Amino acid sequence: MKKFLLFIFTGLLSSQGLIFSQQKVWSLEDCIKYAIDNNIQIKQQDIQTKYQENTLDLAKLKLLPSINGSATHNYSFGRALDQTTYQYTDQQKVQSNNFYIGGSLNLFSGLQNYNTIKKNEYELLAGEQDLQNIKDNIALSVALDYLQILLNKELVVATENQLQITKQQIEKSRKLVDAGSVAKGNLLQIEAQAAQEELQFINIKNQLDISYLNISQLLELETPEGFEIITPGISIDTNGVISGNIDEIFAAAQGTRPEVKSSELKLTASEYDMKIALGGRSPRLTMNHSFSTGYSDIRKKLLGLDPVTTEAVYGKYSFADQVNDNISYGIGFSLNIPILNGWQVTKNIANSKLGVESNRYTLEGVKKQLYKSIQQAYTDAIAALKKYNASIKAVSSTEESFRYTEQKFNVGMVTPVDYNAGKTQLLKVQSDMSQAKYEFIFKTKVLDFYKGIPLNLNK
Numbered sequence: 001m002k003k004f005l006l007f008i009f010t011g012l013l014s015s016q017g018l019i020f021s022q023q024k025v026w027s028l029e030d031c032i033k034y035a036i037d038n039n040i041q042i043k044q045q046d047i048q049t050k051y052q053e054n055t056l057d058l059a060k061l062k063l064l065p066s067i068n069g070s071a072t073h074n075y076s077f078g079r080a081l082d083q084t085t086y087q088y089t090d091q092q093k094v095q096s097n098n099f100y101i102g103g104s105l106n107l108f109s110g111l112q113n114y115n116t117i118k119k120n121e122y123e124l125l126a127g128e129q130d131l132q133n134i135k136d137n138i139a140l141s142v143a144l145d146y147l148q149i150l151l152n153k154e155l156v157v158a159t160e161n162q163l164q165i166t167k168q169q170i171e172k173s174r175k176l177v178d179a180g181s182v183a184k185g186n187l188l189q190i191e192a193q194a195a196q197e198e199l200q201f202i203n204i205k206n207q208l209d210i211s212y213l214n215i216s217q218l219l220e221l222e223t224p225e226g227f228e229i230i231t232p233g234i235s236i237d238t239n240g241v242i243s244g245n246i247d248e249i250f251a252a253a254q255g256t257r258p259e260v261k262s263s264e265l266k267l268t269a270s271e272y273d274m275k276i277a278l279g280g281r282s283p284r285l286t287m288n289h290s291f292s293t294g295y296s297d298i299r300k301k302l303l304g305l306d307p308v309t310t311e312a313v314y315g316k317y318s319f320a321d322q323v324n325d326n327i328s329y330g331i332g333f334s335l336n337i338p339i340l341n342g343w344q345v346t347k348n349i350a351n352s353k354l355g356v357e358s359n360r361y362t363l364e365g366v367k368k369q370l371y372k373s374i375q376q377a378y379t380d381a382i383a384a385l386k387k388y389n390a391s392i393k394a395v396s397s398t399e400e401s402f403r404y405t406e407q408k409f410n411v412g413m414v415t416p417v418d419y420n421a422g423k424t425q426l427l428k429v430q431s432d433m434s435q436a437k438y439e440f441i442f443k444t445k446v447l448d449f450y451k452g453i454p455l456n457l458n459k
Contacts, residue, residue: 026227026228026230027229027232028142028229028232029456031146031219032139032455035138035218035220042131048130049124049127049131052123055120055123056123060117062113062116063106065105067102068103070100070101071097071100074098075093075095076092076093076094077094078090078092080094089298094297095296095297096297097295097319098293099293101290101291101292102288102289102290103288105286105287106285107286107333108284108285109279109282110284112280115272115273116276119273120269122266122272126262126265130258130262136449139455142218143455144442145215145218146229147441148211148214148438149208149211149215150229150231150438152207153208155207155208156201156208158427158434162426163197166194181412185416186416189416190420193423209224234457236385242382246374246375249378249447249451250370252452253451254367256452257370259366260363263366264363266359267360270355270356273352273355274353277345277351278349280345280348280349281345282338283335283336286334286335287333288331288334289330289331290329291329292326292327293322293323293324293328294322300314300315300316301314301316303315378443378447380443381443384437384440385436388440394429394432405418405422
């Protein structure tokens with residue numbers, strides 16, 4: 001019973017800890033750090049990097065000589081060779097042991113071992129850059145989802161404000177209808193507009209909930225419930241300009257971006273792979289070494305000559321003495337010269353050259369894609385800033401126009417249709433301004449990211 005109560009108490013504490021952790025208000029930096037620490041794709045790439053580290057270690061350890069040993073215990077029956085007299089005996093049961101240790105050392109094989117080590121070193125470095133690239137992509141995705149939440153929150157506020165204005169107008173219109181000042185049709189049109197705005201408000205709130213769900217899934221959270229982000233004070237300098245042009249940003253990015261570094265390292269690794277293939281044409285010089293001994297129970301030890309008969313006298317030959325006396329060791333060298341091996345070496349060289357050429361195209365493609373991404377982000381940022389500046393003027397003039405329309409509607413000088421059209425237009429320009437603002441912020445942060453500046457909404 002005590003254990004059961006302790007289990008329930010521990011569970012309650014854990015659940016309270018989970019609720020407390022999700023009551024935390026997250027900054028963009030918190031979200032990025034948490035996503036990088038918990039993302040499955042990053043963990044998988046980290047494991048892949050460890051595999052590459054082990055592959056490099058194996059290539060280095062291959063420089064050591066190989067040493068292997070063996071021990072055998074044999075039984076033989078029937079005709080056997082007496083190793084003492086070197087005569088065959090019949091119906092003999094023999095037990096024997098053999099012990100061997102030996103191996104080989106590759107002295108030269110066209111520098112294939114060295115080139116394999118270098119190839120694995122560059123592949124490991126490329127894997128580390130791939131890991132960093134995944135982290136960067138996750139960070140950008142988190143930033144995009146974070147800004148999407150901020151945008152949707154602004155749209156929710158704007159839509160809710162419009163709905164509240166419409167509800168106020170319903171109350172005013174109802175009083176005017178009751179007083180007989182306006183027709184009931186005006187009230188019905190305003191109520192219809194309120195129903196449409198309420199539906200729009202619900203849709204915008206649903207989009208906000210979806211944006212919370214998206215970022216919580218990216219952060220590998222179990223649920224978006226209780227998740228909330230910090231709303232930073234973001235201001236845009238309408239006269240601001242983007243520092244640097246496209247070529248300057250690209251020049252800085254291609255020297256620092258992990259996807260470019262990874263492609264360069266993989267190209268170098270493929271060049272070493274070609275050297276390995278070329279080494280297949282080289283002779284191979286190997287040193288072999290061995291050490292062996294043995295024991296047989298039918299072998300006797302020569303003790304001397306009989307003084308009378310002058311015949312050889314044999315006695316017991318112990319295991320230790322035999323092992324010590326039968327020691328044999330040696331060293332040798334072998335040279336293997338490739339002449340014809342089914343054109344395997346030639347085809348391996350041809351394929352490795354194709355691999356180098358393919359990696360060159362890959363590097364070129366990565367650089368071109370990076371340039372296009374910078375070019376697109378730069379163009380989008382300029383367009384978003386222009387759109388934002390134009391939206392500011394549009395919002396200002398539309399707000400003034402709507403106030404005038406609202407005043408005229410209150411005294412019955414305009415129809416509900418005109419009034420609703422003015423409200424709809426105001427909400428549209430407000431939404432356009434918010435979208436332009438956050439698009440400009442995201443694109444400029446992307447450009448800063450390419451320059452090597454960490455993602456931060458406070459700067």
